[in-house]
Amino acid sequence: MSMRLKELEQFNPITIQCHDNPDADALASGFALYTYFREMGKEVRIVYTGSSRIQKSNLTMMVKELNIPVIYLEDVQKHVNGLLITVDCQYGAGNVTKMSADEVAIIDHHQQEISDVMLTEIRPNLGSCSTLIWQLMKEEKFSFAGKEDLGTALYYGLYSDTNQFAEIHNPLDMDMRDALLCNQSLIRRLRNSNISLRELEIAGIALIKHIYNDDYRYAIIKSAPCDPNLLGLISDFLLQVHEVDTCVVYHEQKEGYKYSVRSCVKECRADELAGFLAADMGSGGGHVEKAGGFIRKDRYENNYPTLHSEGYFSQKMNEYFERCQIIDAVSYEIDISDMKKYVKRKLPRGYVFAKEIMPVGTPATLRTLEGDVDLRIENDMVFVIGIKGEVYVIDGKEFSDSYQYTEESYEMQQYALLADYEPTVKNRIDGNSVALSSFAKVCVSTKDVCVYARELDDMVKVFTIQDRERYRLGNKGDFLVVRCDERHDIYVVKRETFFKAYEEL
Numbered sequence: 001m002s003m004r005l006k007e008l009e010q011f012n013p014i015t016i017q018c019h020d021n022p023d024a025d026a027l028a029s030g031f032a033l034y035t036y037f038r039e040m041g042k043e044v045r046i047v048y049t050g051s052s053r054i055q056k057s058n059l060t061m062m063v064k065e066l067n068i069p070v071i072y073l074e075d076v077q078k079h080v081n082g083l084l085i086t087v088d089c090q091y092g093a094g095n096v097t098k099m100s101a102d103e104v105a106i107i108d109h110h111q112q113e114i115s116d117v118m119l120t121e122i123r124p125n126l127g128s129c130s131t132l133i134w135q136l137m138k139e140e141k142f143s144f145a146g147k148e149d150l151g152t153a154l155y156y157g158l159y160s161d162t163n164q165f166a167e168i169h170n171p172l173d174m175d176m177r178d179a180l181l182c183n184q185s186l187i188r189r190l191r192n193s194n195i196s197l198r199e200l201e202i203a204g205i206a207l208i209k210h211i212y213n214d215d216y217r218y219a220i221i222k223s224a225p226c227d228p229n230l231l232g233l234i235s236d237f238l239l240q241v242h243e244v245d246t247c248v249v250y251h252e253q254k255e256g257y258k259y260s261v262r263s264c265v266k267e268c269r270a271d272e273l274a275g276f277l278a279a280d281m282g283s284g285g286g287h288v289e290k291a292g293g294f295i296r297k298d299r300y301e302n303n304y305p306t307l308h309s310e311g312y313f314s315q316k317m318n319e320y321f322e323r324c325q326i327i328d329a330v331s332y333e334i335d336i337s338d339m340k341k342y343v344k345r346k347l348p349r350g351y352v353f354a355k356e357i358m359p360v361g362t363p364a365t366l367r368t369l370e371g372d373v374d375l376r377i378e379n380d381m382v383f384v385i386g387i388k389g390e391v392y393v394i395d396g397k398e399f400s401d402s403y404q405y406t407e408e409s410y411e412m413q414q415y416a417l418l419a420d421y422e423p424t425v426k427n428r429i430d431g432n433s434v435a436l437s438s439f440a441k442v443c444v445s446t447k448d449v450c451v452y453a454r455e456l457d458d459m460v461k462v463f464t465i466q467d468r469e470r471y472r473l474g475n476k477g478d479f480l481v482v483r484c485d486e487r488h489d490i491y492v493v494k495r496e497t498f499f500k501a502y503e504e505l
């Protein structure tokens with residue numbers, strides 16, 4: 001599942017592509033890979049495409065002061081010889097111009113949206129793509145000693161992508177921040193050259209012209225054309241307004257509408273809202289609090305020939321908040337009169353005794369598709385792998401009470417049909433990760449789990465009793481499920497999982 005830089009060394013020449021309108025993280029990522037492959041004697045270059053050259057003052061300063069040899073391609077290249085690596089973005093996604101190439105690789109830290117590229121390393125839990133590339137280079141024993149330009153670039157990449165380090169939550173990000181050789185006085189200058197006077201004026205005018213909805217506490221701003229990074233700055237500022245819980249800041253380009261989304265409430269994930277706004281006309285995504293997207297003009301004009309863009313965004317925001325029911329499982333009294341009774345099929349699961357993979361007491365990070373969980377290996381701890389590749393951490397008693405276990409080795413591909421990410425446990429002392437499934441054996445639940453379920457006819461967000469901070473989204477066609485014996489254990493099951501995991505009684 002996980003890719004090493006070594007695998008890319010077989011190719012030559014190598015082209016590294018940043019996303020269109022590159023930001024500091026994309027540039028730093030490109031620069032780091034460039035340095036790596038250059039030392040190896042490869043013919044390598046860093047490129048980007050898109051409607052315009054880098055304009056932002058801090059980015060032009062970064063490129064110049066750190067000697068980043070990035071090239072702007074005026075015209076999209078028909079075909080790229082050798083290997084094309086997209087950094088801080090995913091080949092084929094909406095924020096990067098697609099160019100054909102002999103071979104393609106992806107290195108990114110956004111939510112996975114492209115899954116047909118073999119050479120892929122995507123880690124959405126990292127604060128920056130710079131961190132990921134730093135880690136990949138360290139894995140190959142690359143030496144960062146004495147490389148101040150490179151260190152400063154990576155540091156600034158992480159700094160810019162984590163809201164000035166305010167949103168760092170992965171320990172690896174902190175490791176990099178603390179380890180890099182970095183020119184702090186240049187960082188100070190970059191930090192204070194974030195926008196130009198012209199952009200200050202654009203931002204000022206934009207802020208005056210906001211649209212505010214007090215029912216749903218959102219704000220929308222249409223800005224004059226500007227560097228897309230400025231949209232992020234305006235939206236960061238707008239979100240700090242007390243009355244504003246979520247916001248969208250956008251502008252119109254020749255090709256379409258570029259927008260930035262922010263949310264500071266747990267009831268709305270910015271990445272998901274960004275995807276909703278794009279609908280089927282583009283793409284959107286990012287992180288829980290910060291996200292962005294793009295709507296293609298041709299598709300927009302097809303779907304909404306007479307609707308102006310302010311109208312579209314307001315209408316879509318209203319629709320999002322109106323349509324979406326929020327269920328808090330703790331307080332919600334569920335009506336089961338229109339629900340059918342099902343029983344959970346007894347599908348094989350995987351189990352691993354934690355102490356068999358790491359010594360008791362080791363601080364570790366369990367990584368699954370649902371996110372990272374930090375824990376300490378305990379004597380009595382058992383990991384159970386479910387059919388979606390999700391992992392339950394339980395104690396020995398609960399395990400022996402609920403499961404019958406065998407010595408048969410567990411085949412992830414066979415049993416976790418819907419898993420597209422293999423769960424790992426990382427030792428936080430030595431940094432080594434192990435795939436849980438390689439240690440797992442088969443167990444089967446001994447309990448009959450009976451549930452009521454109803455097919456959803458619209459979007460629902462559920463805060464389960466287990467996770468009070470992050471909701472699970474159900475869409476039309478998915479199922480709302482509640483345990484028969486615990487009417488507050490309410491959750492959402494995706495349609496494709498539901499029919500595999502439950503059968504009607």
Ligand SMILES: [Mn+2]
Pocket residue numbers: 025026088109127128129161
């Ligand atoms: Mn990034």
